[in-house]
Amino acid sequence: MLIFDRSLAEKRRLKTAGQLDRYNYLYKYAEENLIQNLSFIKKSFEKVLILGGCTKGLSQSLQNLCPSTNLSVYSNFWDQDVTLEKSLYVNADEECLPFREQSFDLIIMPHSLHKMNDIPGILAQIQKILKPDGLFLASFFGGKTLTELRQILFEVEVSQRDGSSPRVSPFIELSTAASLLERSGFSLPVVDRDTLKVTFSDLYQLMYDLKGMGETNTLIQREKRFTPRSLFTEAAKRYKEKFSSSPERIFATFEIFYLTGWIPHPSQQKPLIPGSAKYHLADILKI
Numbered sequence: 001m002l003i004f005d006r007s008l009a010e011k012r013r014l015k016t017a018g019q020l021d022r023y024n025y026l027y028k029y030a031e032e033n034l035i036q037n038l039s040f041i042k043k044s045f046e047k048v049l050i051l052g053g054c055t056k057g058l059s060q061s062l063q064n065l066c067p068s069t070n071l072s073v074y075s076n077f078w079d080q081d082v083t084l085e086k087s088l089y090v091n092a093d094e095e096c097l098p099f100r101e102q103s104f105d106l107i108i109m110p111h112s113l114h115k116m117n118d119i120p121g122i123l124a125q126i127q128k129i130l131k132p133d134g135l136f137l138a139s140f141f142g143g144k145t146l147t148e149l150r151q152i153l154f155e156v157e158v159s160q161r162d163g164s165s166p167r168v169s170p171f172i173e174l175s176t177a178a179s180l181l182e183r184s185g186f187s188l189p190v191v192d193r194d195t196l197k198v199t200f201s202d203l204y205q206l207m208y209d210l211k212g213m214g215e216t217n218t219l220i221q222r223e224k225r226f227t228p229r230s231l232f233t234e235a236a237k238r239y240k241e242k243f244s245s246s247p248e249r250i251f252a253t254f255e256i257f258y259l260t261g262w263i264p265h266p267s268q269q270k271p272l273i274p275g276s277a278k279y280h281l282a283d284i285l286k287i
Contacts, residue, residue: 002117002220003117003170003219003220004115004116004117004169004218004219004220005218005219005220005222006093006095006117006218008218009115009214009218012214012216012218013053013076013214015214016211016212016213016214017053019212020053020055020212020213020214021055022212023209023212023213024055024213026196026198026213026254026256027053027054027055027110027111027213028055028057029194029196029256030110030111030139030194030256030258031054031055031057031058031061031110031139032057033139033194033256033258034058034108034110034137034139034258035058035061035062035065037137037258037260038065038066038106038108038137039065041135043135044066044068044105045066045068045069045105045106045135046068046069046070046071046105047069047070047071047073047103047104047105047106048062048066048069048071048072048073048104048105048106048107048108049072049073049075049099049103049104049106049107049108049129050062050072050073050074050075050077050107050108050109050110051075051076051094051097051107051108051109051112051126052075052076052094052109052110052111052112053076053077053110053111053112054074054077054108054110054111058108058110059072059074059077059087062108066106069086070086071086071087071088072086072087072088073087073088073089073090073099073104074087074088074089074090075090075091075092075094076090076091076092076094077089094109094112094116094122095116095117095118095121095122096125097122097125097126097129099129100129101128101129102128102129102130102131102132102134103129103131104129104130104131104134105130105131105134105135106130106134106135106136106137107126107129107130107134107135107136107137108136108137108138109126109136109137109138109139109140110138110139110140111139111140112138112140113138113140113259114140114141114142114145114169114171114172115169115218119172119180120180120183120184123180123181123184123186124184124185126184127184127185127186127263130263131263132263132264132265133262133263133265133267134262134263135260135261135262135263136186136259136260136261136262136263137258137259137260138257138258138259139256139257139258139259140256140257141171141215141254141255141256141257142171142172142173142174142177142193142255142256142257143171143172143173143174143255144171144195144253144255145171145253145254145255146168146252146253146254147253148239148242148243148251148252148253149168149203149206149239149252150167150168151242152203152235152238152239152242152243153167153168153231153235155238156231156234156235156238157231159234160228160230160231160234161231165221165222165223166217166219166221166222166223167217167222167223168217169217169218169219171255172257174191174193174257177191177257177259178191181259181261184261185263185264186261186262186263187261187262187263187264187265188260188261188262189259189260189261190258190259190260190261191257191258191259191260192257192258192260193255193256193257193258194255194256194258195253195254195255195256196253196254196255196256197245197251197252197253198251198252198254199245199246199249199250199251200249200250200251200252201248201249201250202236202239202240202250203232203235203236203239203240203250204232204236206250206252
């Protein structure tokens, strides 16, 4: 089932790439956490694939953190004018990856999964092109993202037009993200999250920043007719009434998920067989 207009999303990605430095604060935050997670792993990665857009900061941090890497492949890098040593740049559809099986030791996918139609299919492809004991890291927006905006636009549109159209993308929940990793065959799966409250002067600044990030509505079922200004005027008013952090500021929720998964390998830790523990909880509890 197709949810997103991927060709429209790509056009908007290319359109915003040149000015993204002004709006990529959430992306930078997520990338810093991805790099921190990677820094805890004492392993060398010779061949690395970065899927989807990333900032210059992530690419430079990778070079510093993984000096033994002899090839970094950037797929749909936002700033292809930046030439990094031992790096290649390709344009590829994340839903149809053009790489051979067991080609990479590490794959990082920042800011992309929440805009894909077939997340299980993408994870299955990533699982195939990683080598045994290869690592997958990803960050993307989760279920609580823009919950205030979704609520307000729904309320106003129902009151003014006797119906509503999808104006905010659906985001998957934490439990779904965890099960997707397990079903795709990754071992030692870990899912973490951050919930951020970001403030804006008003609804219009929020929507302007979303446009600058390339995170505007690309749903296939989106409203394609002209939206009357009165809808957004009323939405801005209600948003300020319900979701203000101060008399001059509103807030919006952004939930960021982080995925970590490994390709199975004999050297990895294995869970204990049920009943094989040497000690029992009853031995240390007063029960």
